[in-house]
Amino acid sequence: MTVTDAPIDNGVNVAALIEARTALTEQPAAAEFKWRATSTWQRGTHSHAVVEGFSGLGGEQSHRRAFTFDLDHPEVFASEDNGATPVEYVLVALAGCLSAGVASVAQLREIQLRSVKATVEGDMDILGILGGDPEVRNGFQDIRVHFDIDADASPADIEALVAQSQKRSAVYDIITNPTNVTVRTN
Amino acid sequence: MRTEAVIIGAGHAGLAMSSRLTDRSIDHVVLERGGVANSWRTERWPGMRLLTPNWQTRLPGAAYHGPDPDGYQRAAEVADLLAGYAARIGAPVRAGTTVTALRARSPGYEVITDQGARHARAVVIATGACNRPALPDAAMDVPPPVKSLTPLSYSGPGQLPDGGVLVVGGSATGVQLADEIHRSGRPVTLAVGEQVRLPRVYRGRDIFWWLESAGILGQRYDQLADVARARHLPSPQLVGTPERRTLDLNTLRAIGVRIVGRLGRIGDGVAQFSGGLANLCALADLKMNRALDAFDAWAQDSGTDENLPRPHRFEPTHVEAQPVLTLNLARSQIRTVIWATGYRPDYSWLDIPVTGRNGLIRHDGGVVTAAPGLYLLGMPVLRRRASTYIHGAVPDTAELSDHLRGYLAGGQHPRARPVMPAQLSSG
Numbered sequence: 001m002t003v004t005d006a007p008i009d010n011g012v013n014v015a016a017l018i019e020a021r022t023a024l025t026e027q028p029a030a031a032e033f034k035w036r037a038t039s040t041w042q043r044g045t046h047s048h049a050v051v052e053g054f055s056g057l058g059g060e061q062s063h064r065r066a067f068t069f070d071l072d073h074p075e076v077f078a079s080e081d082n083g084a085t086p087v088e089y090v091l092v093a094l095a096g097c098l099s100a101g102v103a104s105v106a107q108l109r110e111i112q113l114r115s116v117k118a119t120v121e122g123d124m125d126i127l128g129i130l131g132g133d134p135e136v137r138n139g140f141q142d143i144r145v146h147f148d149i150d151a152d153a154s155p156a157d158i159e160a161l162v163a164q165s166q167k168r169s170a171v172y173d174i175i176t177n178p179t180n181v182t183v184r185t186n
Numbered sequence: 187m188r189t190e191a192v193i194i195g196a197g198h199a200g201l202a203m204s205s206r207l208t209d210r211s212i213d214h215v216v217l218e219r220g221g222v223a224n225s226w227r228t229e230r231w232p233g234m235r236l237l238t239p240n241w242q243t244r245l246p247g248a249a250y251h252g253p254d255p256d257g258y259q260r261a262a263e264v265a266d267l268l269a270g271y272a273a274r275i276g277a278p279v280r281a282g283t284t285v286t287a288l289r290a291r292s293p294g295y296e297v298i299t300d301q302g303a304r305h306a307r308a309v310v311i312a313t314g315a316c317n318r319p320a321l322p323d324a325a326m327d328v329p330p331p332v333k334s335l336t337p338l339s340y341s342g343p344g345q346l347p348d349g350g351v352l353v354v355g356g357s358a359t360g361v362q363l364a365d366e367i368h369r370s371g372r373p374v375t376l377a378v379g380e381q382v383r384l385p386r387v388y389r390g391r392d393i394f395w396w397l398e399s400a401g402i403l404g405q406r407y408d409q410l411a412d413v414a415r416a417r418h419l420p421s422p423q424l425v426g427t428p429e430r431r432t433l434d435l436n437t438l439r440a441i442g443v444r445i446v447g448r449l450g451r452i453g454d455g456v457a458q459f460s461g462g463l464a465n466l467c468a469l470a471d472l473k474m475n476r477a478l479d480a481f482d483a484w485a486q487d488s489g490t491d492e493n494l495p496r497p498h499r500f501e502p503t504h505v506e507a508q509p510v511l512t513l514n515l516a517r518s519q520i521r522t523v524i525w526a527t528g529y530r531p532d533y534s535w536l537d538i539p540v541t542g543r544n545g546l547i548r549h550d551g552g553v554v555t556a557a558p559g560l561y562l563l564g565m566p567v568l569r570r571r572a573s574t575y576i577h578g579a580v581p582d583t584a585e586l587s588d589h590l591r592g593y594l595a596g597g598q599h600p601r602a603r604p605v606m607p608a609q610l611s612s613g
Contacts, residue, residue: 166465176460178451
């Protein structure tokens with residue numbers, strides 16, 4: 001921790017988060033959130049997805065505007081490359097979730113961040129998704145995240161920051177632990 | 187039958203409270219479903235020893251005076267110690283008496299037992315935190331003929347079939363069972379999630395000497411930033427042996443135990459483990475190093491530094507580049523699963539609405555505020571971090587018995603006040 005004149009500001013309102021945690025511990029039903037996305041197939045492997053509404057704090061909520069996404073496969077997959085692949089969205093999600101965690105924990109620990117860059121790489125044997133080898137899984141064999149962080153803190157403190165961000169990351173949990181997924185039709 | 191107070195449970199906490207009530211001339215009985223120290227005698231495996239050294243095993247009016255202050259007592263020895271203590275203090279124990287229901291009945295409580303009912307104005311629940319195993323959902327999916335055991339049903343490696351064993355849980359129990367079972371010739375896979383790592387000895391002193399001397403064990407529940415988390419921590423990866431050896435994931439790996447991540451689910455005979463093992467090990471190392479930093483700072487500030495070997499740090503926890511994520515139990519020849527996944531208290535007999543969402547009694551440092559006259563003892567971090575260990579009952583019972591006395595005398599129902607240090611001597 002350094003002594004500076006200006007207060008540490010990474011732009012995270014930790015006071016609000018801590019207040020929310022205290023309030024929700026007393027009202028656990030309000031802590032039940034549902035996140036949603038809807039997608040509409042376009043053509044080939046191209047889909048268009050929209051995220052706008054979600055529910056939580058006892059009612060329906062909405063983002064400030066609808067966020068839209070194109071998902072597709074690249075030309076080497078004999079596709080048209082109208083958007084990033086779904087698995088790349090997962091890597092994006094992991095980077096975003098961990099980075100948000102780094103910023104929040106840094107704010108809480110009064111560490112001023114100057115820059116945070118996350119590079120994510122996932123190994124995949126596509127014989128899995130092509131059905132060419134039953135021993136090969138569809139998903140990633142391995143995912144690696146590399147953080148490049150410039151902050152007012154020692155290397156040890158930065159490592160601790162990154163370790164803590166994984167501990168409280170939703171996407172890290174989703175990827176590393178089993179989750180039930182139920183798919184129904186009509 | 188009427189008494190002023192009833193204590194439920196003749197373990198270390200119930201007996202310590204009995205000693206305090208007797209000192210304060212408060213008429214009471216101690217109801218115990220078995221014999222004194224029932225859990226120690228009947229619900230612990232033979233090899234189990236305390237994590238805390240003998241010199242730290244204190245009770246009100248009793249301290250260790252034996253020949254091995256740095257040793258660690260076995261469960262059976264603790265049971266003998268408590269039986270001797272109960273006799274010495276003349277604790278009014280009613281053994282073989284099982285409480286089947288506790289309900290409010292003005293002006294106090296009705297305690298229904300299999301030996302009749304009693305009425306008391308105050309009741310102290312000292313039944314302990316470890317009545318039943320806490321099992322994850324996956325425990326229901328262990329495929330026959332794989333055997334499932336918990337620490338409460340485990341009696342030693344000899345009880346197990348030959349072949350591999352999956353130990354679930356990286357707590358003190360988990361690492362101890364993984365160690366003794368692997369050494370018996372049964373290959374162990376240990377699945378670990380959140381864990382607490384500590385060395386047995388640091389700079390020549392037992393880790394519990396550091397925890398007590400540096401003031402960690404004395405930290406109060408109402409001074410902790412996150413008391414719920416502190417109460418939920420698994421026990422540290424330690425064992426009590428004459429050699430005072432360290433037992434952590436590195437030493438287990440060195441003898442051939444396979445370490446995998448937290449068990450997620452078991453489906454179609456396949457166990458799935460988390461891919462987050464490296465992070466949880468890194469967090470445990472960080473937490474240990476923060477504790478050692480605090481110890482070193484205290485040693486320097488208190489001038490204790492000069493008499494001790496120099497500070498140092500331990501090898502980080504080694505984790506394979508790609509730990510196993512799935513295990514087909516049959517194909518891996520795993521014949522037994524041991525669930526070292528923690529315990530839950532059993533409050534099925536408690537007919538008063540004082541438990542929260544997680545089934546635990548809601549309390550303020552042992553005072554059950556929703557039920558005046560009702561008290562709780564012997565839970566992790568009840569009033570201090572030390573409450574998790576036997577000697578924590580010394581200050582806990584001093585303070586709570588004062589509160590109970592005030593309550594019986596018709597006073598207000600304030601929080602139990604901390605007792606001045608001078609009053610905490612074990613003499």
